[in-house]
Amino acid sequence: MPADTTTGASAAGVIHDLGYRGYDGPRLGRAQITRALAWHSFRSAFGFGRGAKAKILPVITFVAMCLPAVANAIAMAQGNQQLVGYSAYQPVLRDLVMMIFVAVQAPELVSRDLRSRVLPLYFARPIKTGDYPLAKYLGFTAACAVMIEVPLLLLYGGSVVSVHGGAAVWDQTKALLPGLLAGLMWAVVLAAISLFLASLTGRRAFATGAVAIFFLGTYTLAEILLQVENHAGPGPGPGPQKPGPGQSAAFLAPPVPMAEKISGLFSPFTLFDGVRMWLGGPRTTVAENVLYPGGFGAVYALVLIIALAACLAGLFARYRKARLS
Amino acid sequence: MSGIQLTNVSRWYGNVVAVNDITMSIGPGVTGLLGPNGAGKSTILHMIAGFLATSKGTLTVNGKPTWENPDVYRTLGLVPERDSVYAFLTGEQFVRATAKLHKLPDPDAATRRAIEMTEMADAAGRRIATYSKGMRQRIKVAAALVHDPEILLLDEPFNGMDPRQRLHMMDLLGKLGAEGRVILFSSHILEEVEKLSGTIQVMVAGRLAASGDFRAIRRLMTSRPHVFNVRSSDDRRLAAALVGRPYTTAVEFTGRGSLQVRTSDFGAFCAQIAILARENGIALRELLPTDESLESVFGYLVSTQPNQGS
Amino acid sequence: MTSPPRADAGDSAVIETAALSKVYPGGPGGVTALDGLTVHFAPGITGLIGANGAGKSTLIKILLGLLVPTKGMAKVFGRDCVKDGMSIRQIVGYMPEHDCLPGDVSATEFVTHMGRMSGLPATAARERAAESLRHVGLHEERYRQIGTYSTGMKQRVKLAQALVGDPRLLLLDEPTNGLDPAGRNAMLELIAKIGEEFGISIVVASHLLGEIERICDQLVAIEAGRLLRADTMDSFTKASQTLVVEVEDGLARLADELTRRGLKPRAYQRSLLVPIGGDDTYDAVRDSVADLGLPLSRLERRRHQVEELFRDDADGTGMTLEAADAG
Numbered sequence: 001m002p003a004d005t006t007t008g009a010s011a012a013g014v015i016h017d018l019g020y021r022g023y024d025g026p027r028l029g030r031a032q033i034t035r036a037l038a039w040h041s042f043r044s045a046f047g048f049g050r051g052a053k054a055k056i057l058p059v060i061t062f063v064a065m066c067l068p069a070v071a072n073a074i075a076m077a078q079g080n081q082q083l084v085g086y087s088a089y090q091p092v093l094r095d096l097v098m099m100i101f102v103a104v105q106a107p108e109l110v111s112r113d114l115r116s117r118v119l120p121l122y123f124a125r126p127i128k129t130g131d132y133p134l135a136k137y138l139g140f141t142a143a144c145a146v147m148i149e150v151p152l153l154l155l156y157g158g159s160v161v162s163v164h165g166g167a168a169v170w171d172q173t174k175a176l177l178p179g180l181l182a183g184l185m186w187a188v189v190l191a192a193i194s195l196f197l198a199s200l201t202g203r204r205a206f207a208t209g210a211v212a213i214f215f216l217g218t219y220t221l222a223e224i225l226l227q228v229e230n231h232a233g234p235g236p237g238p239g240p241q242k243p244g245p246g247q248s249a250a251f252l253a254p255p256v257p258m259a260e261k262i263s264g265l266f267s268p269f270t271l272f273d274g275v276r277m278w279l280g281g282p283r284t285t286v287a288e289n290v291l292y293p294g295g296f297g298a299v300y301a302l303v304l305i306i307a308l309a310a311c312l313a314g315l316f317a318r319y320r321k322a323r324l325s
Numbered sequence: 326m327s328g329i330q331l332t333n334v335s336r337w338y339g340n341v342v343a344v345n346d347i348t349m350s351i352g353p354g355v356t357g358l359l360g361p362n363g364a365g366k367s368t369i370l371h372m373i374a375g376f377l378a379t380s381k382g383t384l385t386v387n388g389k390p391t392w393e394n395p396d397v398y399r400t401l402g403l404v405p406e407r408d409s410v411y412a413f414l415t416g417e418q419f420v421r422a423t424a425k426l427h428k429l430p431d432p433d434a435a436t437r438r439a440i441e442m443t444e445m446a447d448a449a450g451r452r453i454a455t456y457s458k459g460m461r462q463r464i465k466v467a468a469a470l471v472h473d474p475e476i477l478l479l480d481e482p483f484n485g486m487d488p489r490q491r492l493h494m495m496d497l498l499g500k501l502g503a504e505g506r507v508i509l510f511s512s513h514i515l516e517e518v519e520k521l522s523g524t525i526q527v528m529v530a531g532r533l534a535a536s537g538d539f540r541a542i543r544r545l546m547t548s549r550p551h552v553f554n555v556r557s558s559d560d561r562r563l564a565a566a567l568v569g570r571p572y573t574t575a576v577e578f579t580g581r582g583s584l585q586v587r588t589s590d591f592g593a594f595c596a597q598i599a600i601l602a603r604e605n606g607i608a609l610r611e612l613l614p615t616d617e618s619l620e621s622v623f624g625y626l627v628s629t630q631p632n633q634g635s
Numbered sequence: 636m637t638s639p640p641r642a643d644a645g646d647s648a649v650i651e652t653a654a655l656s657k658v659y660p661g662g663p664g665g666v667t668a669l670d671g672l673t674v675h676f677a678p679g680i681t682g683l684i685g686a687n688g689a690g691k692s693t694l695i696k697i698l699l700g701l702l703v704p705t706k707g708m709a710k711v712f713g714r715d716c717v718k719d720g721m722s723i724r725q726i727v728g729y730m731p732e733h734d735c736l737p738g739d740v741s742a743t744e745f746v747t748h749m750g751r752m753s754g755l756p757a758t759a760a761r762e763r764a765a766e767s768l769r770h771v772g773l774h775e776e777r778y779r780q781i782g783t784y785s786t787g788m789k790q791r792v793k794l795a796q797a798l799v800g801d802p803r804l805l806l807l808d809e810p811t812n813g814l815d816p817a818g819r820n821a822m823l824e825l826i827a828k829i830g831e832e833f834g835i836s837i838v839v840a841s842h843l844l845g846e847i848e849r850i851c852d853q854l855v856a857i858e859a860g861r862l863l864r865a866d867t868m869d870s871f872t873k874a875s876q877t878l879v880v881e882v883e884d885g886l887a888r889l890a891d892e893l894t895r896r897g898l899k900p901r902a903y904q905r906s907l908l909v910p911i912g913g914d915d916t917y918d919a920v921r922d923s924v925a926d927l928g929l930p931l932s933r934l935e936r937r938r939h940q941v942e943e944l945f946r947d948d949a950d951g952t953g954m955t956l957e958a959a960d961a962g
Contacts (some may be wrong), residue, residue, distance in 0.1 A: 020770060020833040023763060023801035027725065027754040036751045050739055116737040121796060124699050124729040125752045126721050361815040487685055487842045489858070489945040515816060516845040595883055595930030603925045608917050612934040620816055627816070 034131045034138075041139025045105045054108070061101040065151045068093060073158025082159055086152055086179025087276060094148070095269050098186075099215045101147055102140075102194035107207035109136050110195055114202035119319075133199075133319045137312070140195055144187035152179050182276050189308050193268060196311040199318045218267040225263030261296045265303050274300035327387055328352040328507050329373055329476065334382035336368055343368040345531035346382070351509055355502035357518040358511040359619075360528035361627060366511035367406065369528070370478050373509070374403045386476060398427070402469030406480040408461065412454035416445055416464045419453060423468040432471075439471040443497060459490030466497070477501065479510035483517045495521045519619040527626050534626040543622045550574045550587040553594070556611035560584050563607050570597065583611070648710075649804055649836045650676035650698060655707035656860075657693050668693035670860035671707070676838060680830035682847035682854045682868075683840040685945070690860050691840055695806055699724055712803065725754065728797030732808040732840075735793065738782030742773055742792045745781060746799050753800030760799070767795040770833075771825060787818035794825070798835075805829070805837045811846060823850050844941045848872060856944050864944060871944075874936040880920055881906040881933035892923040906933065 028036075040049070046062075047054035072084040084090060113119055122132055156176045160169055197214055198207040264270035278297020329351040336344040344365045358366050371377045372384055375391035375398075384390060391397045411419060420439055424432035440449050443463045448456065453464060462482055469477060479498075483491050499521060502508045512518050518525065519539075527534045527542075535542045543551075557563045564584055567573045572590040579585050588594040602609045615621075655672040658665040668690050683691070696702035697709050700720020709716040711723045737745065746767060750760030768777045771791040776784065781792060790810060797805055810826060811819040827850045830837045841847055847854060847868075854871055856863040864871075880900075882889055890907055893900045896919045900907040909916065917934075924931045 020829075021766070022834075023755070023759065025759050026756060028756060029754070030721070033752055033754055036757075040748060040751075049744065112737060117733060117735045118737055120729070120731050121735055121749060122752060123701055124724060124727070125749075125800075126725040126754055127752070128721070129701075362813075485842070488844055488942065489685065491842070492942065492945050513815060514843065516843055592883070592930060595932045596928065599921050599924035599931050600928070602921055608914070609921050609934060610917055611936070612931060614932060624816055624820075 030127050030131060033125070033127050034135045037132065037135035038139040038142070041109050041136050042142050043139075044109055045140055045143035047108075050108075057104050058101070061097050062147060062150075064097045065094065065147055066154055069151045069154035069158055072155055073162070076159055076162035084155055086155065086175045087182050089152065089155070089179070089183075091273070098144070098147065098190060099212065102144065102190050103208045103211040103215070105143070106140065106191075106194035106198035106211060107204040109140055110199045111202050111204045111207040114199070115204070129320055130316055133195075133315045137191060137195055137315065141187050141191040144191050145184055148183040148187050149180055152176065152183055178279075182279075185275075186272055189268060189272065189304060192308050192311040192315070196315040196318070199315055215268065219269050222263050222265075222267035222270045225266060229263060264300065268304075268307065271300050271304045271307070275304055327475075329509065330383075330385045330388075331369075331373075332383045334369075334372065334379045334384050336365075336372060336377065336380045342531050344372070344379075347528075347531075347533045348382075349526055349533055349536055351507060351526070353502070353505045353507050354524065355498055355508045355510070355521055357521065357525045358509060358528065359515065359518060359525055359623060360511075360513065360534075362513055363530075364513075364528040365531040366513075366528055367480055370403070370480050370509070370511060374401060374478055399472065400475045402472065402474040402477045404462070404465045404469045404477070404479040404482055406484065413452060415450055415452050416440070416456070416460075416467070417449040419464060420449075420468045420471055424471045427472040429472055435471045435473070439467040442470060443467040444493065457490075458484075459486040459494075462486065462490075462494065466494075470501075474506070476507040477509070479508070481512060482510050483512060483514065491517060515619045515623055525619070527623060529627050535622075539619050539622045540617055542626075543617050544591060546622075546625060547589075549616075549625060550589050551591045551594070551617075552615045553586045553588065554579070554611065554613040554615050555584045555586055555598075555609070556582065557584070557602065558608040558610070559605075562605055563602065566601050566605050566607075570601070572597070585615070647677070648675040649678050649681075650674075650709070650711050650838070651713075652709045653707055655694075655697065655709050656705045657697065657702070658705045667860055669697075669704070669707075672857065672860060672862055673707075674855055674857075674862050674865050676836075676855060676865075677853055678836045679852040680827070680837045680839065680850055682851035683838055683857065684842060684844065684847060684854065684941070685856045685858045685863060690857055691808070694857075695729070695808065695840075698806070699727060699729060725800075726803045728800060728802035728805045730793045730797045730805065730807045730810060732812055734789070736781045736789055739780055741780055742768060742777040742784075742788075742795070746792065746795050749796040750799040755800065763799050763801070764795070767798040768792075770798065770829075771795045772821070786813045787815075787821065790814060790818075790822060791825075794822075798829070803835060805835055806840075807837060808840045809842070810839060811841070811843070819846070826850055848941055854941060856941075871941050872938045874938050876911050877937040878909040878911050878916060878920065879903075879906050879933060879935050879937050880909060880924075881931070882924065883930040883932050885927060885929040888927055889923060889929055892927060893919065896923065908937065911936070 043049055046058040047056070068084045068090040072082060075083055113122075119132070123129060153176075156172060159172050163169060163172060193214070194211045197210045200210065201207050261274075264274050274297055278300060331347050331349050334344060334347045335342065347369070358369065360366050368377065372379055373386065373391060375394060378392045384392070386397055386401060389397065391401070414422070417436060417440065421432055421436040424435045424439075429435045440446055443466050445460065445463050445467055448460055449464075453461060456464065462484075466477075466479070466482070469479075477498075482494060482498075486494065495517070498508050498510065524537060525539050525542075526536050555563065560578065560583070564576045564578070567576050567584075567586055572588050572593040573586060574589050575587040577585040577587075586594070598612065599609065616625075651674075653673050655669050656667070657669045658667050672694070683694075693702065697704050697716055698711055700716050700723050703717055711727065714723050716723060740748075743764060746764040747760050750764050751757065753760075755763060771794050773788060773791055773795070776788060781789065784792070790812070794807070794810065797807070807826065811822050814822060823846055826837060826839060829835055830850070830852075839847065839851060848871075851868050853865070853867045855865040880889070886902070886905070886907065890900045890902065893907070893909060898909050898912070898916065898919060900909045902908075909920065911917075920934065
């Protein structure tokens with residue numbers, strides 16, 4: 001059955017061809033498709049593209065993350081000293097809020113697709129299997145980075161307006177950069193762990209539970225081990241250190257016995273803080289029980305890297321398997 | 326009184342009326358229960374099997390109601406739609422377990438016979454988890470046949486089967502029906518039903534829209550003109566001749582070398598067409614009623630109901 | 636006017652396999668999904684039947700370059716499935732059998748996103764998504780969330796996402812799954828339109844022979860991982876040398892009259908089967924019916940049916956059609 005054809009212009013009128021048209025335009029390659037998917041995932045992490053309800057949690061967590069920066073800005077504007085540091089920020093709040101964020105949002109990125117069985121539609125497209133988890137990971141890392149870094153930038157902005165003199169601004173900037181770096185490191189690790197765990201199930205509730213239980217559980221485990229060690233009594237070591245600039249009231253810790261350092265290996269939170277401190281960050285801690293690891297920090301770093309690699313390998317392996325089903 | 330009898334049967338769940346005032350009787354042979362999804366076919370089958378009570382009306386099998394009457398399972402077998410087999414059992418174990426549940430005097434012989442009837446002898450030793458969909462259906466039928474029931478109910482038995490499996494199942498059901506059993510199966514895929522049974526019960530939105538042989542049902546739809554495709558040696562002259570007759574409602578040239586004739590009087594058209602052709606010296610090559618298929622009949626019946634939406 | 640299938644220089648086969656085999660590990664000897672399958676798919680609409688379960692999905696995955704065969708070769712538009720999987724996926728649209736749509740996005744958003752995943756730039760993706768949805772017949776509904784759609788609408792969305800990347804080949808797996816007769820009709824017409832007007836080759840995997848007979852130009856029948864038969868639909872359904880005659884009553888009298896005129900009618904269900912000797916057979920039938928004044932309700936040359944592939948005897952009469960034709 002012929003489609004209506006374009007007739008020449010007659011005085012009376014023209015009928016246009018509304019039949020099927022092929023596509024002759026440019027076709028983007030794998031890299032660009034992956035980037036588009038990463039951007040799509042980044043938006044999903046904040047609930048864009050899914051209706052108003054999906055944005056509630058991201059907004060709440062983001063606001064919560066920014067509160068310390070805002071509070072600090074107000075305090076400093078009133079002439080007080082800087083309350084919130086760049087590297088540790090508000091550790092308890094940050095770890096807790098980020099844990100909630102990744103526990104709820106990582107399933108949005110990966111569990112949904114598993115549940116709706118949409119993956120074959122992705123894999124039947126001109127990408128390689130690994131591009132899908134890669135895009136998801138990049139998108140989610142970016143989202144976590146935004147969650148962590150934007151408050152730091154707000155903190156910087158809020159502080160800078162209240163200090164006077166180039167030197168003070170320079171001091172602020174010097175303190176910001178390591179903070180941003182640490183934040184980025186944290187985003188990279190958080191995204192990997194939570195995406196991997198969430199990719200194990202298509203049920204979002206289970207995935208959220210798995211992620212939350214993992215972080216809480218490992219933290220509790222580290223805590224318990226630490227308490228056990230504490231009963232064995234503190235050991236000898238060098239004297240107390242001075243606090244650096246831009247830090248809240250530092251926890252001046254006596255040196256730490258090996259057994260207690262090992263307990264810090266069991267939780268990503270403690271690992272992260274340990275590595276941060278080992279790399280020269282200020283000696284503040286989460287809830288006062290991550291202890292300065294000293295040279296042992298190298299082991300922390302190694303374990304963190306291994307954990308990161310393992311989660312990424314697991315994530316990619318998961319989709320290799322999913323493709324075949 | 327043999328067979329299944331429903332009289333003014335209704336079944337509702339709160340405000341939803343799944344089955345609405347149905348009266349039908351089903352005797353020996355194969356009967357197809359047709360209808361779109363949600364028409365109430367499963368509900369009817371489950372009521373006949375005694376799993377659901379009627380909300381209103383009477384339902385009897387061989388003269389006795391099935392609700393809360395476990396005795397009925399001696400003479401009745403049900404093959405449900407959902408996968409209700411234990412995948413870790415072998416086919417043979419599953420059938421034998423059913424035989425034992427029925428407390429048959431010789432479960433081994435009954436199992437063997439049922440398996441042979443469904444041509445599952447080769448696969449009976451394997452676990453059901455390794456079966457294809459069609460094989461699972463057949464083993465379910467074997468289990469339903471193990472106690473040699475007089476009545477067999479099947480809910481969407483052809484779902485997902487490939488053509489060869491379907492043909493085998495149709496042959497099996499045909500054979501069982503020819504033995505005098507009462508076979509009632511439900512389906513929403515008409516192609517399956519057309520070849521198998523002459524008798525259909527069509528359900529639409531809980532009501533019984535039509536019963537009987539589908540071609541006979543079509544003939545009863547006198548408000549719809551019948552449509553024939555005719556090929557002849559001279560379509561134009563035949564068309565001219567037909568237009569002159571009172572039973573012809575419309576004639577159309579299909580562009581594929583044939584005529585499409587609409588007639589308001591099926592009987593008159595059939596009686597006259599050969600005579601008309603001969604009178605005009607026209608050879609008839611093909612005469613086909615085009616809308617007598619089960620699909621057309623069904624389509625007509627369903628279209629008089631509120632749109633099911635697609 | 637139908638658009639010709641867009642062709643690479645010198646490809647006559649859309650899909651081509653040679654001795655294609657796939658054995659999955661597990662169990663004694665493994666599970667054989669494909670066993671030396673050798674077949675050509677020509678351009679147009681091809682039906683794929685008989686390969687239920689493992690064989691069909693295995694074949695599709697291999698063709699899309701997502702699974703490596705154990706042995707043998709497979710090519711799509713001349714590109715090797717193992718080496719050039721990516722380039723194949725660029726020109727093939729796939730519509731899976733199972734539910735695969737997220738419930739909480741609109742059809743427009745989803746198909747646009749899938750367009751981007753096919754490599755279309757953002758604007759093109761939006762435009763082609765709108766066009767695809769129009770072609771499959773989704774109008775205002777496209778702005779609602781997919782979770783609110785009926786099965787028929789969901790199937791259309793699945794088809795639209797396969798079309799959005801302007802494929803040269805569509806792989807449709809049981810496209811009428813779950814649809815009621817009206818919906819099935821609409822989907823089949825849509826597929827026929829795409830195959831005939833859009834110049835896209837289509838492979839329709841289905842276990843419903845009636846559908847296949849209706850819209851496909853050719854047929855590939857697979858059984859136990861091997862090719863059972865591949866041919867044009869015409870050759871599958873070619874006419875036999877037997878005439879089927881049905882009268883509303885008086886069948887026996889008609890049989891007698893035909894015999895009197897030298898024909899050899901055979902009774903079958905409610906009709907008579909009459910071997911065709913020549914053109915005069917038709918006239919003899921017409922005249923017998925006219926003389927006896929019987930109501931003629933069917934006259935046609937008996938056709939082979941796809942179903943016969945799966946039958947041991949053609950019509951349950953214990954005789955194949957060829958044998959019936961012969962004597």
